[in-house]
Amino acid sequence: WEPIETALSILQKERENPNYFPGFKIPEDVAITGAIKEVVQKSDIIIITVRSTFFRKTVRQLKRFYKGQPILIGTKGLELSTGENMSEVLLNELGDNIPFGVLSGPTIAKEIAGGMPSAAVVATYRKSTGILFQKILNCEILRIYTGKDVKGVEIGGAFKNVIAIGAGIIDGLGLGINTKSAYLTRGLNEMIKIGTKLGGKERTFRGLSGIGDLITTSFSKFSRNRSFGEAIIKVGKERYLKECKMVIEGLFATKAFYRLSKKIDIELPITESIYRIIYSNSQPEKEIEKLMTRKPKEE
Numbered sequence: 001w002e003p004i005e006t007a008l009s010i011l012q013k014e015r016e017n018p019n020y021f022p023g024f025k026i027p028e029d030v031a032i033t034g035a036i037k038e039v040v041q042k043s044d045i046i047i048i049t050v051r052s053t054f055f056r057k058t059v060r061q062l063k064r065f066y067k068g069q070p071i072l073i074g075t076k077g078l079e080l081s082t083g084e085n086m087s088e089v090l091l092n093e094l095g096d097n098i099p100f101g102v103l104s105g106p107t108i109a110k111e112i113a114g115g116m117p118s119a120a121v122v123a124t125y126r127k128s129t130g131i132l133f134q135k136i137l138n139c140e141i142l143r144i145y146t147g148k149d150v151k152g153v154e155i156g157g158a159f160k161n162v163i164a165i166g167a168g169i170i171d172g173l174g175l176g177i178n179t180k181s182a183y184l185t186r187g188l189n190e191m192i193k194i195g196t197k198l199g200g201k202e203r204t205f206r207g208l209s210g211i212g213d214l215i216t217t218s219f220s221k222f223s224r225n226r227s228f229g230e231a232i233i234k235v236g237k238e239r240y241l242k243e244c245k246m247v248i249e250g251l252f253a254t255k256a257f258y259r260l261s262k263k264i265d266i267e268l269p270i271t272e273s274i275y276r277i278i279y280s281n282s283q284p285e286k287e288i289e290k291l292m293t294r295k296p297k298e299e
Helices: 005-014 036-042 054-061 086-094 111-112 128-138 148-172 177-197 208-219 224-233 237-243 249-263 269-279 286-293
Strands: 046-050 071-073 100-106 118-124 144-148
Touching: 036 054, 046 118, 054 086, 054 249, 071 086, 086 148, 086 269, 100 128, 100 148, 100 208, 111 224, 118 128, 118 148, 128 144, 144 177, 148 177, 148 208, 148 224, 148 249, 148 269, 177 208, 177 249, 177 269, 208 224, 224 237, 224 249, 249 269, 269 286
Parallel strands: 046 071, 071 100, 118 144
Antiparallel strands: 100 118
């Protein structure tokens, strides 16, 4: 489903997305349409991967035609206005009893499309729904695990985007692997800290949807959030955002987690530094100094 008419025309004619995934052809047996009614009514399962800012609007559009199919959420983020996970938005709009799952893990789209093997986790409240998605998605290039920690999987998938921006800043400054490794370790600690506070399980953040996704997003040249952080140093935030055609989910996630941390009174030093760099134009070098001169403590 592609709601934008100009983009829809290109997809149908060229069978590829020249802006986001040039060179990757969409198979002929995949129908491309702008009619959400047709998509929902003819589908046995529904997969939603729109950006987090459009998620609620999309769910409201499909709600009129929804007939109870299992829904898989591939969107990684929090709703900025409410601080809700995508599954919370989904259940608020469609009701608490629908079958759904959330997909997350180290899955850079271009690598998956290029046939490079990886693994991901599908978290569901219903075991049968998880097994269904596992059977559909598991293949020779994508190993799918099932899990029950929906909240933890979602938080990890969203929070890693915040940390990845900082990883890109470190790359831009040329600070080296020691700096980056130490930073990511403490970033994972913040993920666990807020994730468990919000109801996620610690073991989840040490799995595919936590540290797995964090490593990929913080090192990959295809990572939009890491690339954005690097661009802050090399070309400037405003110029990059003006020229970039891709969605930077970390922009929204940083603000959402910053607000959430204040609301639930939890200290997230790295998140606060990333927030100040993006939204208060604080100098990255100044924020690094603040982090490095914090009062020493036990690990």
